[in-house]
Amino acid sequence: MKSYIKPKLLSFFTALLVLTSCELANELDDYKPLYSLPAEDAVYNESSAELALAGVYSTLQGGNGNYQLSRLTNSLSGMSQNPVTAIFGGLSPEEQSYAVNDPISDGSMLLTIYTGQYTLINRANWLIEQASALSDDEFPTPNRREEIIGEAKILRAFGHFQLLRLFGQFYDLNSEYGINIRLNPSKDGEVQPRNTVSETYEAIINDLEDGILSAPGLIPKFYASKTFAKGLLAKVYMYMGNYGDAATLAQEVINNSGSNFQLLPSFEALFDHQSRVVFDNVSSLFNLYSDQDDEQINYGNEWTIYSNFSSAFASMATTETVSINGQIINYDATRIPFMLTGAPLLPYPGINGNMKYRQQTGGHETFYFLRMAEIYLILAESEARSTNSVSSVALNALNTVRSRAGATSTGGNGFETYPATISLDQFLEVVRIEKRIELATEQGEDWFDLIRYDYLDSFNSGFQVSQVKATATNSDKFIMPIPFASIEVGRGTIIQNPSY
Numbered sequence: 001m002k003s004y005i006k007p008k009l010l011s012f013f014t015a016l017l018v019l020t021s022c023e024l025a026n027e028l029d030d031y032k033p034l035y036s037l038p039a040e041d042a043v044y045n046e047s048s049a050e051l052a053l054a055g056v057y058s059t060l061q062g063g064n065g066n067y068q069l070s071r072l073t074n075s076l077s078g079m080s081q082n083p084v085t086a087i088f089g090g091l092s093p094e095e096q097s098y099a100v101n102d103p104i105s106d107g108s109m110l111l112t113i114y115t116g117q118y119t120l121i122n123r124a125n126w127l128i129e130q131a132s133a134l135s136d137d138e139f140p141t142p143n144r145r146e147e148i149i150g151e152a153k154i155l156r157a158f159g160h161f162q163l164l165r166l167f168g169q170f171y172d173l174n175s176e177y178g179i180n181i182r183l184n185p186s187k188d189g190e191v192q193p194r195n196t197v198s199e200t201y202e203a204i205i206n207d208l209e210d211g212i213l214s215a216p217g218l219i220p221k222f223y224a225s226k227t228f229a230k231g232l233l234a235k236v237y238m239y240m241g242n243y244g245d246a247a248t249l250a251q252e253v254i255n256n257s258g259s260n261f262q263l264l265p266s267f268e269a270l271f272d273h274q275s276r277v278v279f280d281n282v283s284s285l286f287n288l289y290s291d292q293d294d295e296q297i298n299y300g301n302e303w304t305i306y307s308n309f310s311s312a313f314a315s316m317a318t319t320e321t322v323s324i325n326g327q328i329i330n331y332d333a334t335r336i337p338f339m340l341t342g343a344p345l346l347p348y349p350g351i352n353g354n355m356k357y358r359q360q361t362g363g364h365e366t367f368y369f370l371r372m373a374e375i376y377l378i379l380a381e382s383e384a385r386s387t388n389s390v391s392s393v394a395l396n397a398l399n400t401v402r403s404r405a406g407a408t409s410t411g412g413n414g415f416e417t418y419p420a421t422i423s424l425d426q427f428l429e430v431v432r433i434e435k436r437i438e439l440a441t442e443q444g445e446d447w448f449d450l451i452r453y454d455y456l457d458s459f460n461s462g463f464q465v466s467q468v469k470a471t472a473t474n475s476d477k478f479i480m481p482i483p484f485a486s487i488e489v490g491r492g493t494i495i496q497n498p499s500y
Contacts, residue, residue: 043130046139049148052130056123056155057223060288065116066367068109069162072480073444075099077469101472105481105500113166114483117159118182124156125185143214150215154224154232156183157207158369161236164200165448166480167497170239171455173198177479177497191490201240208233218260221280222289227257231285231375238378239452243386250379251393253285254372261285263372263404267335267438270371271356285370309354309440314340316437322430325421331430332437333415334406339440354441373438374445376401381431390427395420398431401438428453429463451478474499 043049060066075098094107103110131149139145160181169175178200180192195203211229219225234249253261264270264283317336321328339355376397383394399417403409409417418430432453436446450465454475457463465472472478476499487496 040130043127044134044138046141046144049127049131049134049139049145052123052127053148053151056120056127056152057289059116059120059123060369064119065113066288068112068116069166069444070367070441071095072098072109072113072166073447074441076101077444077447077450099471101469101474101477103477103480103500105487105496106484110480111483111485114163114486117163120159121156121182122186124152124159125182127152128156129185146214147216150211150213150226150229151224153207154211154215154229157204157211157229158224158232160200160204160207161232164197164204165239167482168194168200169197169479169497170448171452173201173240177495180494191493193493194495201236204236205233208236218258221284221287224286227253227261228286228370231370231378234375234378234382235370238382239448243382246382247379247386247393250375250382250397253375254379254397261372263376263400265404267405268338270368283372284368285372285375287369287371288367290366309336309340313440316433320433322426324419324426327411327416327419328413329418330415331433332405335437336440356441368442373401373404374435377431377435377438380434381428384424384427384431388424390420390422390424392420394427395422398427398434401434405438454478476500 043052058064075095092107092109094104094109097104097107128149131145131152134145136145160179163179164170168179169177175197176194178195178197181195181200181203182192183203208229211224212226212233215224215226215229217226230249231253234246234253237243237246237249260282262282264281270281270283314336317330317332317334320331322331323329341355380394380397383391383397387394395418399407399409402415402417407415407417411419418427422430432446432449435449439445450468450472453463454465459475465475465478476497479497481500482494482496487494
């Protein structure tokens with residue numbers, strides 16, 4: 001039985017594994033932190049490997065770019081503006097650049113996200129290298145060495161995928177603009193060129209497949225399990241356009257993962273953060289650890305309560321509809337009103353918090369990196385695209401999420417499930433809108449969906465991102481620039497994205 005180490009002992013692990021993106025490492029070559037161990041000596045048995053693994057998980061906390069990532073994607077989407085700094089005098093120039101889809105490359109928020117993901121990857125690399133060199137005899141718990149390596153590979157894949165979506169042309173398998181894949185720990189200041197998009201996806205898939213084989217099965221949801229790896233791989237395949245495999249894996253997660261992976265009976269229950277159950281609930285595949293008794297765990301993530309919504313998004317619950325063969329169907333009736341009922345944020349009367357994040361106690365919060373509703377929606381889209389039809393599997397997957405949100409199936413008008421007479425084009429569009437509502441202000445999925453849908457129509461024809469966000473007219477700037485500091489240190493080795 002695994003002995004779990006809370007991911008809150010992590011100032012020590014940071015000393016063990018102090019490393020950041022290799023692209024920014026040159027000036028750190030001679031830095032030797034006090035009271036630290038060389039990384040090569042830090043992992044020597046099961047207990048030290050567990051500590052190092054907790055150090056990898058610690059990089060997901062708010063201070064390492066997760067909170068900044070939420071702010072950035074909220075600004076990009078146009079669905080919600082995140083006025084964290086507006087309360088204190090207005091959006092920063094960097095946030096304004098995201099909001100109008102003309103990102104600057106020298107912003108501190110972007111750099112924090114970039115280096116935070118590479119820190120996650122590099123810590124995982126050190127652990128994978130060191131644990132792989134040990135024998136099973138050093139691990140009293142059966143199979144624990146392979147499990148630890150599996151968890152680390154899943155986290156490495158997650159970091160690479162996050163970077164690819166933000167900084168690479170993830171939508172085009174033939175693009176040279178992937179990211180710098182790191183599969184070995186950084187031991188010097190060597191700068192390496194970017195990989196292609198196909199090479200990036202190959203590395204991500206290899207790690208997730210290894211994680212599915214060797215990571216633990218049923219574990220607390222703030223650890224990376226094989227079920228999370230399987231769900232994330234389904235998402236990766238969908239992004240790649242491999243819809244058949246995406247649908248197969250999503251269906252497998254839904255059908256074969258047991259009672260610990262299912263939809264909660266209500267949308268609101270997902271965000272009942274008064275209870276510790278929320279940090280390990282059945283609807284989550286992987287979420288951020290939070291400790292309400294420790295100020296340093298999840299520090300900063302509570303500011304997500306300021307992820308307020310635009311009036312256009314708020315109106316989707318009451319006025320936005322679609323007509324399907326004469327039946328007028330509302331996109332939502334329950335979820336958006338719930339999100340808008342956040343209690344007043346003292347000492348700012350009149351400003352309400354986002355109810356997805358407003359119920360926490362002690363000032364701390366969790367993020368869902370992947371949850372079951374998204375798996376159902378991955379299945380809905382991927383099944384429809386792979387079969388070029390609205391199959392019963394695809395329709396049932398979409399309607400399962402809507403029914404959980406309170407939609408009825410009377411065949412009348414209002415907040416109803418979608419009928420079998422829906423066309424394929426209508427279906428794909430309502431899946432996109434369903435994700436926009438269901439996953440609002442979580443991980444920016446609505447923004448990446450806009451890009452994918454636009455690219456599938458060849459950019460600038462058919463569906464376009466600018467139909468949803470008028471300022472998003474330059475497809476080159478749908479992705480972020482590589483931070484200027486990394487380009488500067490690379491001295492021409494790292495190529496900047498087009499139009500930056």
